[in-house]
Amino acid sequence: MQNTIKSLANGLKNKEFSSVELTTDYLNFINKSDLNAFITITDELAISQAKAADQNIANNSFNILTGMPYAHKDIFCTKGVKTSAGSKMLDNFISPYNATVSDKLDNSGAVMLGKTNLDEFAMGSSNENSYYGAVKNPWNLNKTPGGSSGGSAAAVAGELSVFATGTDTGGSIRQPSSLCGITGIKPTYGLVSRYGMIAYASSFDQAGVMTKTAEDSAILLNLIAGFDEKDSTSVNRNNEDYLKTINDSIQGLTIGLPKEFFSDGLDDKVANKIMLAVKEFESMGLKVKDISLPHSNYAIPSYYIIASCECSSNLLRLDGVRYGHRCQDPKDLQDLYLRSRSEGFGDEVKRRIMVGTYALSAGYYDAYYLKAQKARRLISDDFQKAFQSVDVIMGPVSPTTAFDLASIHDSASMYLSDIYTLSVNLAGLPAMSVPAGFSQNLPVGLQLIGNHWSEAKLLNIAHKFQEQTNFHNQTPAKI
């Protein structure tokens, strides 16, 4: 059995070990690790939080997360702690405020071990776009952990943390979860506050969690979900208890298998594992239906146009004037802007800024941005139509298992690794990656996609699957 929130919380409650002991263990693992999963290790803060947690446990004032060590994706603002977004641009940025998610974690008594590595401003699928260097996949150090939440995925899979936060704009929670063999959930757009999450593409960005089990994800979603008056796009609806229905029977549910998700680009071995997982569900009493999401082809171009447009605007504030990287001795304002941004941003970020700036320019707006928005609507409509006859859509998360570091050199090929995840963000739907087997000792993730606000159902399905399977309990050999 792995170290899950649930198992460790029992240990803390029964005083088998203290939070300080647990935290110290994890800090030691992190220090010995060469996964490059962390940008910042907040050891002093972690120990002081652990001490406070132990005090609260001693005083019988605690919850399931009190004293629980976790890793926080370095795109969530953390007051008084460097928040870099994986960029040279923010290498010197100590956030003066907390993201809402950071606040909630602080208030829960969880212990932050550090801030995890990621593709710069969450733009990437391999974690190689980080100013702080690539993260390594704990299952094979020559492989990518995926991205952009690669540090978080590697930290959880590599036993450097009990759980981690992530953000998913086009697959950034699901794809690394899949490639690292852990459980990750990207909630419905609007379920978790985006306040204090450094924006990449505002209409897609959504915070979620990366854990060992679906049950742990449910525990965390109970904490971080909910309306936030600081985020106009967070939705004001009644909070749910995601643990309450996690053991419900899933018999009789219908699984939709979109033919577009099993197309030519999908690795046979991955396809095989996905179909085995679907068979497992069938044996558990679920029905399977072939469906079609006919506009899936438009997902990649639509996503990259809209996301680039939004990021080209979101990143304008990084101008070297108030915070972040500023070039040496600017000779005038123009020079300050030009050099600070040229020096501060990496290639992929610059590429997307340029694409977005172009697509929003006078004369091109209708042809690109507006057209992509129309395609987005069609993609969303495809899902709505599908959910009229199925309860959950299943398929692969990623067309392949973890690929070699430094093996993909052109952006267009890299974008293809998100082919099955992007449409979910275009439609604002919740989705998960659940460990579904191994191919050549590398994990394969099964994607579960639900209709809006169906997180409870997804977690329920994933949990039932994990009761029947053992993939999520596998750990990479300590290297």
Place this chain on the structure above:
Amino acid sequence: MKWETIIGLEIHAQLNTKAKIFSSAATKFGEKPNSQACEVDIGFPGVLPVLNKQAVIKALKFGLAIEAKINKFNIFDRKNYFYPDLPKGYQISQLNFPIVSAGKIKIKVDDTTKIIGITRAHLEEDAGKLVHDMFNDYTAVDLNRAGTPLLEIVSEPDIRNAKEAVEYAKKIHSLVQYINICDGNMAEGSFRCDANVSIRIKGTNKFGTRTEIKNINSFKFLEKAIDFEVERQKCILEDGKKVVQETRLYDQVKNQTNSMRLKEEANDYRYFPDPDLLPVEISDSLLEQAKADLPELPEQKKIRFIKEIGLSEYDAEILTSQKSLADYFEALITNHKENPKLCVNWIIGELLYYLNKEQIEINQSPISAQDLSILIARIVDQTISGKIAKDVFKEMWLNKGSADEIIAIKGLKQITNENEINNIVDEIIANNPSQFDQLKSGNEKIIGFFVGQVMKATKGKANPKKVNQILREKLDLSKQ
């Protein structure tokens, strides 16, 4: 050649909400630099805007007041450009779906009434300020103003000369204060005005090339800047050259406009809907709230002053031209319902004269409506004459005390005691026998001489009515 001028105005009115349009920081003017800029205003990574409902209500009030179309579905867009006073690198504004469109307002120039169309009014955020004189070699950024709500009010090109432009601007200026959405303080930049000016040969339909004049901070300069610009364009066109479409800055010292940037140099703002803000849907209840919050409008007030109080149109027009003036009048008249005209005359004749002379606003007047009310009461109850009251007013203006105090200290109380006046009249008749004879023989004009002598003897304090009455009695007696 006979030229016709075409003018459209863009007015930026800062909405007087307590908090900013997208954050909870305060909007107070003149505070310590950056003391009113929270993480949202500074544009830190990760922050998000949340629309201030009060700003929406104020914009709705404006829409209702100009009988405009209220767009129940409106969208906030990002206007992208770099400038150090713009923390996010974009301004949140409204491009294609403004909250208010197609309104109108009535102006009056030289007794001619004209309707000026208002194309649109949209919500947006103000930028911060650059401070150039605080540090050597550095420009400082003060973000206190960043995020202050603005209502940008765009007129149709219905304005034909500088006078109309000023009247229109004054009318909007008065209206926004009436409905309490803007403090109208031009010196602090709460109310700013840009003018789009072009000229064409009279009788033609096609608009000429326009220029946009910025940096106008008073009505006086608005008029001067337009007049200058019209002349400049005439010279160019009459020389056979072409007007260049550009933004020009008005220099109030030199009274001229200077080129700031050409249209070709203008930014491509790459507007797109702000994904951080949902489209604003104006609910019926919000609109009702705005309606309920809408006070009596100037035009309605004017009609009421004419119909219910019985003022002339001229007086009503003046008194309702500014809300503060109308408020002053209404406060004054509460105690003088029987004498509205007297109140009007004191406001228009004396108060406005003094205010204009010292170039101050009515709410800075040293004589409050309550103060003036007491003075008028002393005229009505015949404690002093209207003439003496003007002297008392002058003393009050100089803060020498209340009407009653000044009357008491200076001994200005009117002599109404008949015996006292009788004795004085007797004395004057005795001292001027020949004049009295003339009076007796029918020279009615000479009665003025006697009244004057009595007033002189009493230093103006004798009640002139009583003096006249007593003189008549004496004359009648002497004729018998």
